[in-house]
Amino acid sequence: MHGQETFMPQEFAELSALELSTPELADAAVRLGLAVRVAPPGIAAVTPGQRVLGRALPVRHYGSVDVFLEAYGTAGPGQVLVIDNGGRADEACAGDLAVLEAAAAGIAGVVIWGLHRDTPQLEEIGLPVFSYGSNPLGPLRVDPREPEALASARFGPHLVTAEDLVVADRDGVLFLPASHARELAETAAAIHATERAQADRIRAGDTLRRQTSFEDYLTRRAADPAYTFREHLRLVGGAIEV
Template identity: 55%
Template sequence: MVDLLKRFEKLTTAHVADACLRAGMPVRTVSLVPVTSGRVAGRVLPARHVGSVDIFLEAFETAEPGDVLVVDNGARRDEACVGDLVALEAQAAGVAGLVVWGLHRDTVDIQAIGLPVYSLGAMPTGPLRLDPLPDNALESATIGEWTVTSADVVLGDEDGVIFIPADRVDQLLDLAESIQATERKQADLIRSGTSLRQQVGFAAYLAARRERPSLTFREHLRGVGGAIEE
């Protein structure tokens, strides 16, 4: 997945989200905070946390270099489920980063390790419970409203993370790059004195909408090659 990370470094999760929308696919994003600087891109290595670190150690047994551990802790706010030792062990196993649907701890130590980690936030308390381990705890992870597996790829940056099907990565990144190129041209024109309203023919859109109230701005943008909303 080295090439994937190298290609993603030139994009953002926002570009990929817009690419999913344009491709008619679900936009599987969640808002998570990066604990360390740096982006992450790799195959999903799912793990459903039930209160013990051994589920992560078991996941690392089958990890491939560049995988990203995606931890499902049900968005719990009463415990941290990963810390510095998990981050260190992940790094030693060749895992490229951690995405945690829950909380982390040991923030300073994790930042010193340097492995990309994304979570809902931090708290000092670790797990205080031990629930039964489901048979499929390493087959999938539910993050927000999305359930992901090793057939998915996760991309993360300062805006959060997005999950995309591994078999459609090239198509979506091609679209994302096209959207990015259009937006850069639009930004350059704004800086040089041509407003975004001028670029997208906004006055013409308003006039056309008066004639056809059902006309949406997205329809108009497709006609003029804009890339503001998708």
């Protein structure tokens, strides 16, 4: 996480302190029956290894930085700026000045449905920035602004609002309902503990097939083709598939 002190609701702080991964949180959301919105594949941190978590601050970009400055004026410390630039690959929509100002506004990180520029400067600033790559060219357009410019952001097929939690790490970016943060934290932590215990047992020579009673599963599936491995794992307490 970026070094600045941030404020977030207690349940967000718990998620942050646990440093749960996006795969663990995605599995937790599935287990809880929540919608899992995943950023289209290919997004990555400008500085490898960074992660970020916070409530979304959505903004739609129309070719001018003023929409970011307006969003910063309403930002709460620890929010994550979610920039909708339509996934464009012909321009960068955020660079060092926009990111420096985001840090000054108390924003915890930036995720972009589009490209960034000023890579060396962004690395020096240190604020987590996730995008689909870089382009030296900034916008050459100013498009008409939509009424939803500061209310929501599109990110691939998904719509993101301030009611969403943003989690980003080396595996990608998730958008999850912030109202379920505590349940997600508890469920993902349980999945993490189970998977780490299973991994330790594998390293000690207790194979995953033995841990999951895989032969028993095959026998039961032969008798009942509708019996799934998911059902079986729930019975034996496994966590490799939810």
